[in-house]
Amino acid sequence: MITPLILLCIRSIVTLIFICFAIDSVAGVTRNYYIAAEETLWDYAPSYPINPMHQGEFSTKEKVFVAGDGKQRIGHKYYKARFIEYTDDTFTVIKPRAVEWEHLGILGPVIRANVGETIKVVFRNKTQDMTTSMHPHGVFYKKDSEGTHYHDDTAGKDKQDDLVASGATYTYTWEVPERSGPGPNDPSSIIWLYHSHGNETMDTNTGLAGPIIISRKGMLQSNGMLKGVDREFIVLFTIFDENKSYYLDKNIEVFAPYAKDQKDDEAFKESNLMHSINGYVYDNLPGLNMKIGENVRWYQLALGSEADLHTPHWHGNTLLSAGQRIDVLSLLPASHVTVDMKPDNPGIWMYHCHVNDHIEAGMMGRYTVQSDNAKNVSIKNPK
Ligand SMILES: [Cu+2]
Structure with missing residues (x-):
């Protein structure tokens, strides 16, 4: 015969096991990333000498x-550094x-x-001579x-985390408490930047x-998709000032050797201000495709001075930003803004910065909304 005391014990044990499982399922997930900083030759305008904006040669x-001239102007290709994701901590397979x-x-992974949950990043500095780091916004770090x-x-x-030397490896641990996630007026996910913060x-x-x-x-499911979201796009608006790059001397040496003594020349400096969207200028930004x-x-980011x-500015469709209807958004350096679109208007539409100087300097892209019966935009965002 089971006494009330034994029954109470059984109930307590079952409750304890249930609580343990519940805590584990919420707090137990650690997401591991293997990311290296490394040198790359970046092309801001792969379409050069054609400007897709007007399907003709670039104007003067x-x-x-x-336009590089091999003498005094660097052109559209620059040596830069990027964050690259690897499959494991051997950093052999990208x-x-x-x-x-x-x-x-050009954005990192x-x-x-x-x-x-918890984020762990094993970071290796694979650049030749930069000291680098990974500094995150928003998440909880010691x-x-x-x-x-x-x-x-x-x-x-x-x-050891703040200046990772060339060839060195460091592991960052970032917690994700409630205060790192969406606030009451945010959508179900929000964006933060990470970037090197040595200099x-x-x-x-x-x-x-x-x-x-x-x-x-x-909200983030095991298939890599967010519940209730069909597509995600992340876009960084920044004027990369190549006059302030670690690779300025190398870029001059390789692409514009006659400019060696002209680093302070105003026209030379102007030519190195790359008004880019994710590192692309003049409609070279690829892949912004969706269905009606x-x-x-859309996650919107900015950096710079x-x-x-x-x-x-999105042509053709409108969005919701914190409950307000927009088709233009305002960004300042290090802004993080998440906005939602339900496109109802098919077409290839301009997506550009609305500042006049920036338009002329190439801060222009396009996005495509395909109608229901279109076949070639069938894939969704993966992990
Ligand atoms: Cu702009």
């Missing part, structure tokens, strides 16, 4: 930013970027997690995972930046 005014993320361009250089003589001693200005102008997406508990009626989430006030 446009050539200021993209993780291929899925076609749905083709539009990321997407790091993502649900609230309640001082040893801040990835930021302070001028307090702790670099490389108490703090912040030079590191980001050199190209070391990428996105973090944090979603509400359970889909739930499309006082000239980097950007106003991305």
